[in-house]
Amino acid sequence: xxxxxxxxxxxxxxxxxxxxxxxxxxxxxxxxxxxxxxxxxxxxxxxxxxxxxxxxxxxxxxxxxxxxxxxxxxxxxxxxxxxxxxxxxxxxxxxxxxxxxxxxxxxxxxxxxxxxxxxxxxxxxxxxxxxxxxxxxxxxxxxxxxxxxxxxxxxxxxxxxxxxxxxxxxxxxxxxxxxxxxxxxxxxxxxxxxxxxxxxxxxxxxxxxxxxxxxxxxxxxxxxxxxxxxxxxxxxxxxxxxxxxxxxxxxxxxxxxxxxxxxxxxxxxxxxxxxxxxxxxxxxxxxxxxxxxxxxxxxxxxxxxxxxxxxxxxxxxxxxxxxxxxxxxxxxxxxxxxxxxxxxxxxxxxxxxxxxxxxxxxxxxxxxxxxxxxxxxxxxxxxxxxxxxxxxxxxxxxxxxxxxxxxxxx
Amino acid sequence: xxxxxxxxxxxxxxxxxxxxxxxxxxxxxxxxxxxxxxxxxxxxxxxxxxxxxxxxxxxxxxxxxxxxxxxxxxxxxxxxxxxxxxxxxxxxxxxxxxxxxxxxxxxxxxxxxxxxxxxxxxxxxxxxxxxxxxxxxxxxxxxxxxxxxxxxxxxxxxxxxxxxxxxxxxxxxxxxxxxxxxxxxxxxxxxxxxxxxxxxxxxxxxxxxxxxxxxxxxxxxxxxxxxxxxxxxxxxxxxxxxxxxxxxxxxxxxxxxxxxxxxxxxxxxxxxxxxxxxxxxxxxxxxxxxxxxxxxxxxxxxxxxxxxxxxxxxxxxxxxxxxxxxxxxxxxxxxxxxxxxxxxxxxxxxxxxxxxxxxxxxxxxxxxxxxxxxxxxxxxxxxxxxxxxxxxxxxxxxxxxxxxxxxxxx
Numbered sequence: 001x002x003x004x005x006x007x008x009x010x011x012x013x014x015x016x017x018x019x020x021x022x023x024x025x026x027x028x029x030x031x032x033x034x035x036x037x038x039x040x041x042x043x044x045x046x047x048x049x050x051x052x053x054x055x056x057x058x059x060x061x062x063x064x065x066x067x068x069x070x071x072x073x074x075x076x077x078x079x080x081x082x083x084x085x086x087x088x089x090x091x092x093x094x095x096x097x098x099x100x101x102x103x104x105x106x107x108x109x110x111x112x113x114x115x116x117x118x119x120x121x122x123x124x125x126x127x128x129x130x131x132x133x134x135x136x137x138x139x140x141x142x143x144x145x146x147x148x149x150x151x152x153x154x155x156x157x158x159x160x161x162x163x164x165x166x167x168x169x170x171x172x173x174x175x176x177x178x179x180x181x182x183x184x185x186x187x188x189x190x191x192x193x194x195x196x197x198x199x200x201x202x203x204x205x206x207x208x209x210x211x212x213x214x215x216x217x218x219x220x221x222x223x224x225x226x227x228x229x230x231x232x233x234x235x236x237x238x239x240x241x242x243x244x245x246x247x248x249x250x251x252x253x254x255x256x257x258x259x260x261x262x263x264x265x266x267x268x269x270x271x272x273x274x275x276x277x278x279x280x281x282x283x284x285x286x287x288x289x290x291x292x293x294x295x296x297x298x299x300x301x302x303x304x305x306x307x308x309x310x311x312x313x314x315x316x317x318x319x320x321x322x323x324x325x326x327x328x329x330x331x332x333x334x335x336x337x338x339x340x341x342x343x344x345x346x347x348x349x350x351x352x353x354x355x356x357x358x359x360x361x362x363x364x365x366x367x368x369x370x371x372x373x374x375x376x377x378x379x380x381x382x383x384x385x386x387x388x389x390x391x392x393x394x395x396x397x398x399x400x401x402x403x404x405x406x407x408x409x410x
Numbered sequence: 411x412x413x414x415x416x417x418x419x420x421x422x423x424x425x426x427x428x429x430x431x432x433x434x435x436x437x438x439x440x441x442x443x444x445x446x447x448x449x450x451x452x453x454x455x456x457x458x459x460x461x462x463x464x465x466x467x468x469x470x471x472x473x474x475x476x477x478x479x480x481x482x483x484x485x486x487x488x489x490x491x492x493x494x495x496x497x498x499x500x501x502x503x504x505x506x507x508x509x510x511x512x513x514x515x516x517x518x519x520x521x522x523x524x525x526x527x528x529x530x531x532x533x534x535x536x537x538x539x540x541x542x543x544x545x546x547x548x549x550x551x552x553x554x555x556x557x558x559x560x561x562x563x564x565x566x567x568x569x570x571x572x573x574x575x576x577x578x579x580x581x582x583x584x585x586x587x588x589x590x591x592x593x594x595x596x597x598x599x600x601x602x603x604x605x606x607x608x609x610x611x612x613x614x615x616x617x618x619x620x621x622x623x624x625x626x627x628x629x630x631x632x633x634x635x636x637x638x639x640x641x642x643x644x645x646x647x648x649x650x651x652x653x654x655x656x657x658x659x660x661x662x663x664x665x666x667x668x669x670x671x672x673x674x675x676x677x678x679x680x681x682x683x684x685x686x687x688x689x690x691x692x693x694x695x696x697x698x699x700x701x702x703x704x705x706x707x708x709x710x711x712x713x714x715x716x717x718x719x720x721x722x723x724x725x726x727x728x729x730x731x732x733x734x735x736x737x738x739x740x741x742x743x744x745x746x747x748x749x750x751x752x753x754x755x756x757x758x759x760x761x762x763x764x765x766x767x768x769x770x771x772x773x774x775x776x777x778x779x780x781x782x783x784x785x786x787x788x789x790x791x792x793x794x795x796x797x798x799x800x801x802x803x804x805x806x807x808x809x810x811x812x813x814x815x816x817x818x819x820x
Contacts, residue, residue, distance in 0.1 A: 190635030207634060211681055222789050223670040224617060224695050224763035225600030228660070230787070235671050239652040246646060250638070260633040261645050262681040264674045271621055271672040271691045273790065281681045285634050353634035377640070379632050380683065 001109035001407070003399045005099050007392035013095045014391070017042065017079070018087040026382030029081040030152060031126040032060065032160040039079040043094060043119055050101035052117055058161070058169035059145070060121030061132045066105065070112030073406045074182045074365070075100055078123035078132070078357065083152060085124075086384025088187045092372070092391070094119050096185040100399040104406065113406045116179075120357045126150050127157045129320075133357035135171050137364050174364055181331050181366035181405055184358040185398050187386055191377030192350060199393050200339040200347035201371030202332050205287035206359040207256075207351060208324035210296060212282045214241060214303055218312040220268065220276025235266040235275035237312040242280065244302050252298055256351055257286045259295065278312075287324045287351035325359035328366030331405055335370055338400035343393055368405075370398050411519035411817070413809045415509050417802035423505045424801070427452065427489070428497040436792030439491040440562060441536040442470065442570040449489040453504060453529055460511035462527060468571070468579035469545045469555070470531030476515065480522030483816045484592045484775070485510055488533035488542070488767065493562060495534075496794025498597045502782070502801070504529050506595040510809040514816065523816045526589075530767045536560050537567045539730075543767035545581050547774050584774060591741050591776035591815055594768040595808050597796055601787030602760060609803055610749040610757035611781030612742050615697035616769040617666075617761060618734035620706060622692045624651060624713055628722040630678065630686025645676040645685035647722040652690065654712050662708055666761055667696040669705065688722075697734045697761040735769035738776030741815055745780055748810035753803055778815075780808055 020042065021027045021035025029036040040056050043064075047054050052064030066072065077093020094117070101115040121132030127148040134140045148157035161167040188194075193201050218232035242261050249259055260283045266275035284295045299316065306314040332349065339347035350371070358367045372394035375385045386394075430452065431437045431445025439446040450466050453474075457464050462474030476482065487503020504527070511525040531542030537558040544550045558567035571577040598604075603611050628642035652671050659669055670693045676685035694705045709726065716724040742759065749757035760781070768777045782804035785795045796804075 188635060189632045190637065191640060192637070209634065209682075220791065221787065222599045222764060223672060223693060224619065224668065224765065225598060225784075225789065226668070226763075226787060227600065227602070227666070228663070228668055230601060233670070235674065236652075236656060239649050239656070239671070239674075242646075242649040243653040246649070253638070256637070258634065258636070258638055260643070260681070260684055261649070261676070262633060262683060262685065263676055263679040264645065264649075266671070266673055269673040271670070271693050272619075273672060274670055275672065283633060283681050353636075354632060355634070374635075377631065377636060379635065381630065 001107060001403055003103045003107060003403045005103055005395045005399045007395065010095055010099050010392060010395045011388055013098065014087065014091055017091045023084050024382045026084065026086045026384060027081050028084045030083055031080040031122040031124065032164050036080040037164050040119060043079065046098055047117065050098060050117060051105040051114065052101060056166055058166055058171040059132055059135045060166055061136060061172055062119040063172050064117040066114035066116055068112045068114045071180050071406055071408065072113070072178055073115045073402055074118060074179045075115050075402060076118030076120060077184050077186060078121070079119045080122060080124055080126065082124050082380045084382055085380050086382060088384060088386055089379055090123065092187055093185040096395050096398045099395055100402040103399055104403055115402050115406060123357050126152065130355070130357055130360050133360040136174055137360050138173050139360065179365050180408065181328060181368065182358060182361040183331065183368045183398070183402060183405065184356060185370045185372070185394060186356060187374045187379060187384065188371040189354050189374055189379035191374065193371065193373040194375065194377065196348065198346050198348050199343040199373065199390055200397055201350045202335040202339065202347060203327050203352045203369035203371060204332065204349050205327055205351045206325040206356055207285040207287045207353050208289060208292050208322050209355055210284045210292050210321045211319040212299065213317045213319055214280045214282060215315045215317070216278040216312045218276050221274045223272045223274050226274055231274055232311040233274050234278035234312050237306055237314060238264055238278035238280050241302060241306050241314065248298060248302065249295065252294055254286055254288060254291045256353065257284065257291055257295065258353060259284045285353055289324055322355065325362040327362065327368050331366055331368035334401040334404040335368060335397065337404065338397040341400060342397050370394065370401070411517060411813055413513045413517060413813045415513055415805045415809045417805065420505055420509050420802060420805045421798055423508065424497070424501055427501040433494050434792045436494065436496045436794060437491050438494045439489070440493055441490040441532040441534065442574050446490045447574050450529060453489065456508055457527065460508060460527060461515040461524065462511060466576055468576055468581040469542055469550070470576055471542045471546060471582055472529040473582050474527040476524035476526055478522045478524045481590050481816055481818065482523070482588055483525045483812055484528060484589045485525050485812060486528030486530060487594050487596060488531070489529045490532060490534055490536065492534050492790045494792055495790050496792060498794060498796055499599070499789055500533065502597055503595040506805050506808045509805055510812040513809055514813055525812055525816060533767050536562065540767055540770055543770040546584055547770050548583055549770065589775050590818065591738060591778065592768060592771040593741065593778045593812060593815065594766060595780045595782070595804060596766060597784045597789060597794065598781040599764050599784050599789035601784065603781065603783040604785065604787065606758065608756050608758050609753040609783065609800055610807055611760045612745040612749065612757060613737050613762045613779035613781060614742065614759050615737060615761045616735040616766055617695040617697045617763050618699060618702050618732050619765055620694045620702050620731045621729040622709065623727045623729055624690045624692060625725045625727070626688040626722045628686050631684045633682045633684050636684055641684055642721040643684050644688035644722050647716055647724060648674055648688035648690050651712060651716050651724065658708060658712065659705065662704055664696055664698060664701045666763065667694065667701055667705065668763060669694045695763055699734055732765065735772040737772070737778050741776055741778035744811040744814040745778060745807065747814065748807040751810060752806050780804065780811070
């Protein structure tokens, strides 16, 4: 069955979503903000074009379903954005899903099969970690929602749900055995495709993100009267650990391992006071759990070294360890074939360095992801962009792959 | 003329001041807080005991003056504290001055000579840098006061002066030629005296404090999708500079040079974002301007190295450079003699690593400082303390030195 997407319609839909909550050339659509809710309503209104019906559920998810009895494919992404961020992170995957559902579900050859379209709420983590997709797979309790708080303004998720009118609605959860699989498209958010002049990335796995806090305890004192020899400067200890990480990690990292010191806090943080306490947020990402374990072991060694050498105490605390998610081999093959048909030689298999809803869907069904290039590798910034040609090409590859997945030819 | 201080009275006065604004075993008396103002009023009420008269002036200074016509010595310190800090930092010097004035001015042998007592406002810099003593020596304009803002709560100095009722009062400035010199006592705020089992420090100079800001500019990006090879992580650049400072500074420092990275800020400071900007506050202190210049030159070299090596830009900005102040040789000799009389072999000449009002008084008259030991070297913390015996001994040495200075025998 030959599916042909409408590139102009894809771009028009993305532009329509971009005008809701526009900020410079990007958008500002935090979870449950007015532009986010309007974007969800926009999607609900579009579902009938693909023969689907659905509404916004009790956690802000939209799942458009078909009444057909045959095999189904679930396709989606998210519609909220990071604060003052880009127009494609999220909406691209939703519009690809919508377009694939339109061209496939409306195709004479679809029979009793259908692509269903989802928008997962709060993928960007304003209130927590992948609350929408985790809710759909049964991983979010009412107590989790009780505890969720907007990291920017402190509003509780309960208050936000009430404010936007979603409180009290049931939450949609997955119907076991309904789907052949899940597909999610996303901008790459890196420069790997662009650098190699490629158009399509077929995601092999979504990285595990292991997050740590290292705390250094020294002695706070006067920065003028305390001789260098007797100082216990927690800031110096933090800097030395970060320096040693920089020296030693490259040798034990895998090709795509990344690690980041995202924050260093010296307390009290005044120019004339020797820091008595320091804190460092440290993160490691890799698609291979073995690599993550090796990196954590090295971090443990370095922190223990720091603690032993003194003069400050150093303590390592693991904050979170997400499990890398492997994408399904036969769905990847369907994406490979779609890419080879429309962009011969211009596609590659690659891991995803960012977390995505697909990693939670992968816990309950075969899942897959397609990447399109990010100009300059920029994301989580309003300058985020992808060329129109790459957007349209990606939509076509995606629709072809959906058709094959749905047919079971994957 | 034999002066004998009353140790119990010294301790009682210090205890009285400690109960005003008590916090644990220390005090919380920010500039122009209620306990600070009450402490100033306490001092004003005490001045007549020393034959002095005075009030609180338009910037919160108290200068108790004598109507005698002969030589005068100015003696003082400050009464406000750092936030939640110690009971002696400031009050010790004021009570020593008060006690010396009492025993000398009331002594039959004093003739037409007098010790005058001052409390300088805001030595602790809640609103600026040594605003009280600088005002007294003519170094604070009305525009400076207009611009001064409480660093803790953002209140303007104008509003604070109005709130406490000092607004509109004239500011007392020094009468040229009135004083033979200035003396200030203070806790050491370090462990030099304690470590060597000494009781008295005779200050040779007050360090210059040179303060810098180093700014690193990289590229903010996603911490998962941006490969290590292409990152421009401003935090990594900041850490490397701090590490090189630690490696290279000891070799070029003088014996008492100190340097401190008091704050490192990574922006935006989130675990999953590569810092695009970093800022480091860096401070060098030494009593020798030549040493300070040598250290600054090395810092310049290191920042230029960082900038040249990349991948981030590094920029050095000098925030302030205070000039080291030399204490007067003949006043130091008077302190040496007083110390040798009451604590033979237990005194030493030493530089002050902290800034003090004496460095501003030194611009217009011969000035001197006496240190007593700080237990554990702790200061700017509520556990700050000095043994009663050391407090009383220090007061006696101080009074003897005052008598000699006033007599011109110094």
